[in-house]
Amino acid sequence: MRRNAQGRERNRGGERHFSSSAPARRGRSSDPARLAAFETLRAVSADDAYANLVLPARLRRHGLTGRDAGFATELAYGSLRSMGTWDAILARCVDRPLDTVDPPVRDALRLGVHQLLAMRVPPHAALDQTVALAREAIGAGPSGFINAVLRRVSERSLDDWLDELTTGVDDTTAAGLRYSHPTWVVRAMRQALVAHGRDAGELTDLLAADNAAPVVNLVALPGLGDLAEEFAAGAEPGELAVGSATIAAGDLSRFAGVQDGTVRIQDTGSQLVARALAAAPVDGADADRANPDGASTASSGTATADGERWLDGCAGPGGKAALLAALALQQGATVTANEPAPHRADLVRRALAAVPETAWRITERDGRAIGGDEPAGYDRVLVDVPCSGLGALRRRPEARWRRSPADVAQLGALQRDLLRSAIAATRPGGVVAYATCSPHPAETVAVVDDVLRRTPGVELLDTPAVLDAAALTPLHAGGTAGSDRDAPGPRTAQLWPHVHGTDAMFLALLRVPAAADQTPATPTTTEAP
Ligand SMILES: C[S@@+](CC[C@H](N)C(=O)[O-])C[C@H]1O[C@@H](n2cnc3c(N)ncnc32)[C@H](O)[C@@H]1O
Structure with missing residues (x-):
């Protein structure tokens, strides 16, 4: 039952690679998947919005489904989860305090770093597309700056960056930087493991699991719903709870049970x-x-x-x-x-x-x-x-x-x-x-x-x-x-x-x-x- 450190088993398919062609369009204009992710980050940063409420509306607005929706979701959620690590890297690539950089430019940079270091989008595509996105969504002004900063980020691998960030810092700070958690949360999680009878050595597994996209769990309301349609569509029986299933993310309203509420996402x-x-x-x-x-x-x-x-x-x-x-x-x-x-x-x-x-x-x-x-x-x-x-x-x-x-x-x-x-x-x-x-x-x-x-x-x-x-x-x-x-x-x-x-x-x-x-x-x- 124990999952491996990166939560990869749950993601099925190991480390995820995204090509620059995942979104529908390439070239000098920005593509809708990146734009949807950018708009989500802006709503979160500027309006205190919740990403899980904003993103579905943006996917609809830009007509994104399938692989494109998956790309936008990983880009938006992943950039937000990893923001602590990406900001620490960006701070080393910008020649002034990061918090003086215009917030929309900062969000565009975060999306660029996520593509470069976490999604394995080829560097030329990550750079070109982030610059094109900034041109369309912010204006031409910051293009050169964004290009130069991302070029510096792309000069090293994620592991090299993490080694540099965590050299000479205490364990809690290092774990916070490596796994993108505030240090107070790292401390709280360590205390929580011990308080609940587990080994503090599990801390990094726990922090890594927080960064993995969770599978979708379903439950059929007992006596009222069943999961036959979902199983026929590839859902797998849940291992822990009676009447439950796991299913890949996607538009679940296509299932009759989800529509009538006898099958619930929980x-x-x-x-x-x-x-x-x-x-x-x-x-x-x-x-x-x-x-x-x-x-x-x-x-x-x-x-x-x-x-x-x-x-x-x-x-x-x-x-x-x-x-x-x-x-x-x-x-x-x-x-x-x-x-x-x-x-x-x-x-x-x-x-x-x-x-x-x-x-x-x-x-x-x-x-x-x-x-x-x-x-x-x-x-x-x-x-x-x-x-x-x-x-x-x-x-x-x-x-x-x-x-x-x-x-x-x-x-x-x-x-x-x-x-x-x-x-x-x-x-x-x-x-x-x-x-x-x-x-x-x-x-x-x-x-x-x-x-x-x-x-x-x-x-x-x-x-x-x-x-x-x-x-x-x-x-x-x-x-x-x-x-x-x-x-x-x-x-x-x-x-x-x-x-x-x-x-x-x-x-x-x-x-x-x-x-x-x-x-x-x-x-x-x-x-x-
Ligand atoms: C963690 S959520 C409950 C989740 C819910 N049991 C579920 O499974 O969907 C806590 C809820 O408590 C409600 N709440 C806040 N203050 C409360 C109070 N004084 N009395 C009762 N409920 C309260 C919140 O509005 C929120 O909906």
């Missing part, structure tokens, strides 16, 4: 989080409600009983809520999907549209209030809390440059309040799933430890074991890599891009104590993380 790690909550053992289900005929279907430590109430406290945009709702429908439960941001609540509504409405409702409340408003109201509660997103850097190419340590510190208070509220909203014997798409210790184990310390009686379940039971393949998500696999690891679970090929999702499953032992877990406002 990272496998997210799928497993929803499945683990649905499968987690709850204690002492309310037998009367669970089974009005009197025969209890749930006793201590069993999975779902008919009539259970589930809550997704932070549901937008609705990926996990949709899967939970489909599972709930199969298992005779109902889901309340809560999302306070109105536009994201609309996305949840759209995500849930494929599931019959008998299985779900949507609320738009502050999740911090739910525990007080509906104490002990739910059997299973998911809080997939707002987080730094450091576990999904593969999918959000610009995110690493936007986040800061202050974001992590700021989110800690909200994360703790949401978890406390979730515990208060869970009935005695019920289960809470605390999830983040970040492995940062401050957002994961520190939050869980802190809340557990202040909420006597709440028990941390063996989350890696529950996750393994919900998965197709043992994940060993409690850490203890390699020969130590049988040693006991943490009771929280952490997935990793370089190990599992998923986003770095964190999961802790907590069971609320039986009524007699329970100390009310009133959500309070917030102490420092």
